[in-house]
Amino acid sequence: MTRLPGIPGLAPLVAFAGLLAGWEVAARGIGIDGLPPASRALAEVPGILADPESLINIGASLYRMALGFALGVAVAVPVGLMMGRSRHVAAFFNPLLMVIYPVPKAALMPIIMLWLGVGDASKTLVIFLGVSLPVVYHSYQGGRAVEEKMLWSAAAMGMGAPARLLRIVLPAALPEILVGCRTGLVLALITMVTSEMIARQSGVGNILFNSLDMAQYDTVYAMIVIIGVLGLALDAAFERLRAALVGWAEPSQALMVGTT
């Protein structure tokens, strides 16, 4: 494949421009209310971002997402690493995860709402569940792949088993853990929106579906664009963090992340 010459990041810009142009042409050609042209939807974005009400909603969404993500990582990493280092721990957790894995986390939302109500707690719990699984899985793989001889080298220096888990297994598995966290971050965004769609009270999902009910299609599309850009920005920020944290990793480990 030949690469576009010159400016870095040109290719994605061209792709986005193409997408918007296609949308614009299709919308004008088809001419139904449900598909407003890109220009009209984008024109709504500044208005939404200038409205304090929407900003409070977006802030509430991001707060729940950050909380759910942080809790998910804090629980999933230790569980995954211990599964990776102990066959007994893995045998205990594996069947549980197999059962939870195929269930759409949003499908648990009605039950969770019965326990915890329609407020922040329910939504944060759903985000937590969505984040946990990929992080557990990748931490498990990362923990399992830690070279035995590396642990032996530390043991010969006089390091005990609990310290080895924290000071050898954790950093050695970090590149793989961060692959899981990256997937977890995207899932946090998805579960955040779906949870707000089911329990409408506040948040970006709430704005989106209220606008849909009121047939404000420009706002619906504008919100989808905002959520998309939010996702891209979070992912890009995370990718920078990841590169800074595991720049030491062998290329084979870095390649597993895929992009860049």
Add this chain to the structure above:
Amino acid sequence: MIAIDAVSKEFETKGGRRHLAIDDIGLAVADGEFVSILGPSGCGKSTLLYIVGGFVPPSRGSVTVGGKPVTGPGPDRGPVFQEFALFPWKTVLGNVMYGLQQQGVGRTQARERARALLAMVHLEGYESFYPKELSGGMKQRVAIARTLAYRPSILLMDEPFGALDAHTRTRLQNDLTEIWERDRKTVLFVTHSVEEAVFLSDRVVVMTRSPGRIKEIVTIDLPRPRDRVTLLLERRYQDHVVAIERMMDAQE
């Protein structure tokens, strides 16, 4: 002094059958002695080393070091592995300092000793490199420095030069003899290269194919310090190599 007494190791295979890796090994290694364990691959020679290191428990028999039974790894026995096993998230300097800091040595003092060791293994100027930026030979030099740093009285070397090209291998063998001549640590050295074993060792333990038993122990009565070129022309060196090669061939 290392005393290996009637040590056997059985593994359970995936199919649930028992596999006898090493059988009834008895060996005493004196302080300051350089002993190589030589054998075909799969003869359990590395397993024996791991048992002395305390990384793997024996199925039967016992190992004592300085009269004390081995129950686990300890800083008196420093391992060097074929896989290097460096900490990839630490710089070269960080790797060499690691064991010292683990032993409670202060940062400044640890750094000073680490720098001196890196100079000894000819790696000045690479202190801030990460392991991924080094060649195999350089990685193994770092690993040797990392282990020497915490002053083990015994070095356990598990085919340390097995993954290196011939030229690097020769250079590291020369460097190892030089380092060893300084303080004459006790070394247990696992290899499958006859020349390497004869060049480095005071005694060569030849093992049989699976299950690993001691076939013969050959004393290498060559003068030290040894120089490779002089040695290659030496009749006794050639005789040892040929005799041990024959022993190995006889098992095929």
